[in-house]
Amino acid sequence: MLRGINGQIIFEDREDSIKLLETIKRYREESGYEIYGYCLMNNHIHLLIKEGCEELSTVFRRIGAKYVYWYNRKYNRRGHLFQDRYKSEVVEDDGYLLTVLRYIHQNPLKACIIKNIEQYPWSSYQEYIGKKDICETAFPLSIFSKDNKKAVKLFKDFHAKENQDHCLDYEDTFRINDLEAAEIIKKSAEIDSTNKVQSFDKEHRNKLIKEFKKKGLSIRQIERLTGVSFGVIRRL
Incomplete structure (x- = not known):
């Protein structure tokens, strides 16, 4: 993988x-x-x-x-x-x-x-x-x-068949799935690629991250989709 x-x-x-x-x-x-x-x-x-x-x-x-x-x-x-x-x-x-x-x-x-x-x-x-x-x-x-x-x-x-298959101990389960989360980010930030959030100035980036969190995206999810570090997102 x-x-x-x-x-x-x-x-x-x-x-x-x-x-x-x-x-x-x-x-x-x-x-x-x-x-x-x-x-x-x-x-x-x-x-x-x-x-x-x-x-x-x-x-x-x-x-x-x-x-x-x-x-x-x-x-x-x-x-x-x-x-x-x-x-x-x-x-x-x-x-x-x-x-x-x-x-x-x-x-x-x-x-x-x-x-x-x-x-x-x-x-x-x-x-x-x-x-x-x-x-x-x-x-x-x-x-x-x-x-x-x-x-x-x-x-x-x-x-x-229903199953409980687990391989590599990896699962992708979130309150909001990543495709939905990506659309939320793109729409909120008015961008066509989620990783563009990294390129915004600090004030604008942080404002957007707070908005993403209010809309139900988890810290790990925002990190995955935008590339912004976990520590930065957690502090906001």
Whole structure:
């Protein structure tokens, strides 16, 4: 998993998400890894990867550097975008692979961004039930059945089951979800990108942060979305 530094937004619009997926696809061909699953959330990325000829640390460094260079140029910003170290765990058996895959695909559902898992456009779930792009879907589906049509049905049923899946001990649950919070920030500050709050003068920035808090955004949430430090927000 790759996370925005201080939980900062890393996908402002559709173009950003497409660029990241293109970057993953490009380095997949160069580094020889296989992608079994992915989900792009607004401030973090989940990837289920089988290592190829390069170590994962190198893979994530390549992907991160390429995307950050593009992102910084687009938004006229400088500095880091991702946290220094990606977070990972080893998947040692087929059963847990399916659990991780479901956890990844259900991230936007559990974050209350969508009501139906099929509605989310930025996860590999779409590749498993429709058109393949960057994912190697054959192996995970074969765990359900050798018959592809039956496997897809069982895959859907598996994802529809209620569960308490927890992977990497990470959850995104807030009183107001981050997409709603981002819209509140943009509307209140009259900006098109939440990280622009950092560039305002101190007085104006602090006034806005107080307004965000009054509208129900948590301190951690404001920190994630704007990049303003936790300490500054807490003191206001």
